[in-house]
Amino acid sequence: MIFTPLIDHLIESLRVLPGVGAKSAQRMAFHLLERSRQGGTELAKALEQAMTEVRRCKDCWTFCESDVCKICHNPNREKQLLCVVESPADLLAVEQTAHYKGLYFVLMGRLSPISGVSPEDIGIPKLIQHVRGAGIKELILALSPTVEGEATSHYIAERVREMGILVTKIAQGVPLGEELEFVDSGTLAHALNGRRPV
Amino acid sequence: MIFTPLIDHLIESLRVLPGVGAKSAQRMAFHLLERSRQGGTELAKALEQAMTEVRRCKDCWTFCESDVCKICHNPNREKQLLCVVESPADLLAVEQTAHYKGLYFVLMGRLSPISGVSPEDIGIPKLIQHVRGAGIKELILALSPTVEGEATSHYIAERVREMGILVTKIAQGVPLGEELEFVDSGTLAHALNGRRPV
Numbered sequence: 001m002i003f004t005p006l007i008d009h010l011i012e013s014l015r016v017l018p019g020v021g022a023k024s025a026q027r028m029a030f031h032l033l034e035r036s037r038q039g040g041t042e043l044a045k046a047l048e049q050a051m052t053e054v055r056r057c058k059d060c061w062t063f064c065e066s067d068v069c070k071i072c073h074n075p076n077r078e079k080q081l082l083c084v085v086e087s088p089a090d091l092l093a094v095e096q097t098a099h100y101k102g103l104y105f106v107l108m109g110r111l112s113p114i115s116g117v118s119p120e121d122i123g124i125p126k127l128i129q130h131v132r133g134a135g136i137k138e139l140i141l142a143l144s145p146t147v148e149g150e151a152t153s154h155y156i157a158e159r160v161r162e163m164g165i166l167v168t169k170i171a172q173g174v175p176l177g178e179e180l181e182f183v184d185s186g187t188l189a190h191a192l193n194g195r196r197p198v
Numbered sequence: 199m200i201f202t203p204l205i206d207h208l209i210e211s212l213r214v215l216p217g218v219g220a221k222s223a224q225r226m227a228f229h230l231l232e233r234s235r236q237g238g239t240e241l242a243k244a245l246e247q248a249m250t251e252v253r254r255c256k257d258c259w260t261f262c263e264s265d266v267c268k269i270c271h272n273p274n275r276e277k278q279l280l281c282v283v284e285s286p287a288d289l290l291a292v293e294q295t296a297h298y299k300g301l302y303f304v305l306m307g308r309l310s311p312i313s314g315v316s317p318e319d320i321g322i323p324k325l326i327q328h329v330r331g332a333g334i335k336e337l338i339l340a341l342s343p344t345v346e347g348e349a350t351s352h353y354i355a356e357r358v359r360e361m362g363i364l365v366t367k368i369a370q371g372v373p374l375g376e377e378l379e380f381v382d383s384g385t386l387a388h389a390l391n392g393r394r395p396v
Contacts, residue, residue, distance in 0.1 A: 006251055007252060007261060009247075013241040013243075013245070016234050016237030017226045017229070017241075018226060019222070027217075030261075030285060030287065031216045032215070033261055040214065040249040043211040043212065044245035044246040046207050047239070048242040048246075049204055050204045051231070051238040051242065052239070054231055063201065063228075087228065088201055088205075089228065109232075
């Protein structure tokens with residue numbers, strides 16, 4: 001025991017948060033005890049409720065509070081288009097463009113043999129099954145252009161292409177508003193290779 | 199609403215933690231939902247319990263779970279010595295030296311007119327009252343040597359000295375194991391001024 005049993009337990013429990021080590025957990029615990037008991041109690045309730053009530057949409061696998069999420073439930077979405085993203089945050093990013101009206105599939109991660117993340121862990125069998133049954137015409141891969149993201153895209157593309165479905169990937173190139181001289185050469189190479197007639 | 203009501207509420211509630219902004223709160227929420235529901239539920243319980251059950255020791259003002267903390271309750275501590283620290287973490291640091299057997303008073307902060315922290319907020323009236331009643335012979339100031347810490351030390355020293363009690367301050371000087379050439383000049387100046395016969 002370092003402080004008191006309850007404080008020690010709180011500090012230990014806070015370390016479940018990503019990026020929170022022993023010192024930050026201690027700082028957080030004392031901050032709440034000293035200045036924000038109300039906020040701490042509120043956080044306890046929010047955590048308790050979210051941990052028990054948030055589940056996965058049975059179609060797209062994103063987090064939701066009912067059987068099917070709002071997007072999957074919306075009759076105005078184009079049901080032939082399926083966009084595969086890594087996380088609910090990425091789904092939100094695509095939604096915020098207001099340029100996509102199809103459906104989503106949220107992997108909740110990406111393939112990583114080193115960290116032991118297998119196709120099953122990120123729901124790829126579920127995705128394949130979903131694609132097979134849902135009359136999808138185009139599968140859009142919108143994963144982050146990292147090594148693991150690319151590997152995941154490749155893995156999914158291989159499997160879905162076999163089913164005679166068009167598989168596309170969002171364009172890689174120069175971001176809007178960027179000065180060309182500061183763009184890294186990998187991105188510039190992709191932009192050159194992906195050039196289009198004006 | 200960005201995600202779902204429960205997730206949005208969880209993200210908002212996590213921002214009560216110091217140093218946690220919108221993006222980190224979002225990352226924390228998804229991390230818990232995806233990978234550590236058990237840990238999240240555990241954290242909710244620990245928070246709930248600590249927020250309601252942890253209170254202040256009636257003598258030294260540190261956090262504890264009973265009326266009086268273990269140190270104040272220990273009959274083997276020297277009751278004429280009182281060490282003033284800023285936080286329970288500082289109290290722990292002094293305890294870990296194993297060179298101090300007196301009692302403590304924990305301010306839970308330091309004077310800061312800019313942030314609106316007054317002597318009342320950090321329990322100085324309570325400290326004065328405690329010193330008056332407890333037969334204390336020496337008050338040791340062990341606050342951090344920052345501008346606000348120094349101002350707080352000065353403020354307390356002024357008030358306690360009037361009562362005919364010896365007020366001391368922990369030494370400022372070169373830390374053990376440090377190369378002299380890398381010690382900042384303020385610290386070195388303090389070390390020179392505080393030189394002692396060998």
